[in-house]
Amino acid sequence: MSSPVYIQIHNQLRENIEDGKWKVGEKIPAERELAAHFDVSRMTLRQAIQALVDEGILERRVGSGTFVANRKVQEKMSGVTSFTDLMRSLGKTPSSKTISYHLTIPSQTEIEKLKLSHDEQVVRMERVRLANDVPICFEIATVPARLIENFSKEEVTNSFWQTLEKKAHLFPGHAVQHISATNATERIATYLNVKRGDALLRMTQLSYLQDGTPFEYVHTQYAGSRFEFVLEK
Incomplete structure (x- = not known):
């Protein structure tokens, strides 16, 4: 391939x-x-x-x-959780709409971030994440194919982290997040039901298992009018 x-x-x-x-x-x-x-x-x-x-x-x-791009000023954020758990903690019903899901060869960036060998494949999926049927964000997630070879597509796209814990007994540990501002392209605006050019929050997140192994690399764009990040110091 x-x-x-x-x-x-x-x-x-x-x-x-x-x-x-x-x-x-x-x-x-x-x-x-x-x-x-x-x-x-x-x-x-x-x-x-x-x-x-x-x-x-x-x-x-x-x-x-x-x-x-210039390097951004970075702010460390404490705590990490899945979208599903976050929405449930807020009393909302989480759901996902899968846009694409395919087995493919990783980019050089994905190889480096996920510490893959050059012959490994990944599953890359695009999803719209919703809360109470309202679109909150659009994300592109990449995970090593070997981690999910025994999972169904539905298990991965509906709640990957919960499936990872329940079926593989692998538990997320920490994540490194980079957050910046951007504007909605026509495609993303359609998915999030916002106007082209509207303000979005863009987050890149690399998540690690408790043993320090990276397992998910995600690019997410949040509707700025429906989501905010809160930092605790």
Whole structure:
């Protein structure tokens, strides 16, 4: 199985940035130019760019283009829980709508974050998470395929963490979260029932088991009008 084309482009663009071809704060070539360079459609190129934006490597500036992102000021947050448990603790009924779910080859970033060998595969799923049938966030989650080979698709997409605990007796320990602001694209606006350009909270989370093994890498975009993060010090 070969990597999806957009993942191959993602890896090449990331390598260019790490090698210093484009510096922090520098604008990268236009999508049209990059699509021609890689001989792919604008849609495929845009997928690669969006993946790098979600990882915080690139940032879009309305009316200006796409730039190599500056490192954000970071704030540590205490406590970690699943979306399902969080919503239930608030007295709401959690649910999920699966947009896509497939076995695939990981990107270079996913290999590094999840500490995978280069011959391992992952399951990547896109979901809209809801509370009382109201869409709260859109997420793209990547997990090592070996962890869920005995789980059904429904068990993974409905409540992955609970399934992991009950069926595999593996328990989440801690997570590293990066949070920033973004705006809703047309696609995400449709999923979250907001307007294009509305404010969103973007979170990247790498979750670890109690023994320190990374098991889930997630990019989530929350409807800013329906969700907030609270920090305790």
